[in-house]
Amino acid sequence: MQLSKTFDYAIRSLVYLARLPEGEAAELRAISLSQSVPMSYLAKVMRHLVRGGLVTSILGRDGGYSLRKKPRDITLLQVYEIMEGELRFVECMENDRNCSLFNGCTQATVWRRLRQAVEGIFRETTLEDLLPKNAGESVPTPIKESGYARAGA
Amino acid sequence: MQLSKTFDYAIRSLVYLARLPEGEAAELRAISLSQSVPMSYLAKVMRHLVRGGLVTSILGRDGGYSLRKKPRDITLLQVYEIMEGELRFVECMENDRNCSLFNGCTQATVWRRLRQAVEGIFRETTLEDLLPKNAGESVPTPIKESGYARAGA
DNA sequence: CAATCGTGGATATCTAATGTCCACAATTGC
DNA sequence: GCAATTGTGGACATTAGATATCCACGATTG
DSSP, X not given: OOOOHHHHHHHHHHHHHHXXXXXXXXXXXXXXXXXXXXXXXXXXXXXXXXXXXXXXXXXXXXXXXXXXXXXXXXXXXXHHHHHHOSOOSSTTSSOTTSOOOOSOOTHHHHHHHHHHHHHHHHHHOBGGGGSOSSTTOOOOOOSOOOSOSOSOO | OOOOHHHHHHHHHHHHXXXXXXXXXXXXXXXXXXXXXXXXXXXHHHHHHHHTTSEEEEOSTTOEEEESSOGGGOBHHHHHHHHHOSOOSSTTSSOTXXXXXXXXXXXXXXXXXXXXXXXXXXXXXXXXXXXXXXXTOOOOOOSOOOSOSOSOO
């Protein structure tokens, strides 16, 4: 019942990008530092987001990442599906192939209800909802940068 | 976002017990067979349920397990907490110690809403809800018993 | 006392998440 | 063109947790 760090990283990175001034891009290093996420791992996360169409990447010098949509047009459900695939609580959720037990699987109803609930929340929550309220704040910095985002890629 | 097999095993075993005639107990082997769960692993699951107070165990010959409460008095939330501990979606859910980022963690709200939703469903769903509707049915048997519950403990 | 159960805990295996690395392609400034 | 910078791609390593196995033991019954 845990959400993966990867998913959390993705959201935090997106929020970071959403807080940038219009049209500006952020480097991997900056995001990594601000979120205390290993740079090489974050790189992988960002690639997902790029392929998923939520983020644009700019190559070469002065490159970086920037949002491709308005914060309010990015839902957590989109992010989840890009990072983790379809929302599912048990192996057998859709395909009865896996489950050789034919107790009519009375659990299925519960799992389905669970998914609907979670999916609903994810669908209704956009990046905008995750932006800090106090407007005139600048991008946050990490408390201690214990070894993240050093030399490397 | 996956539920553990262990949790699923626990529920299925409880449902199995709930379907027994009043006051009857079931052996580990029988449960294991019916659910296609390795016996030695199921033993561990059952111990949790015993310690958690949902199930009584009878030692010695003709021993086995039986429910300690009525099916409608056992909620999925109880089962979950016994098997997995407190419901939680991210590490930092309660204690801010883990999280050295002070972006005010706007996600926290979402995680909390998520938990409330799931917790609600778990709290409202009892074992009774998981019993097959068609009354006069006997305890199910597995389709194929491919190697489970053989010799061993 | 012998057969049958569950108990307890150490240990092993497996799998997915997480993290690391390096060669490469794109872009920009000189 | 060249060097520096930035993201890309994929192979690989590590870790952690879930899952599974084992065995010596205690309880119970006939």
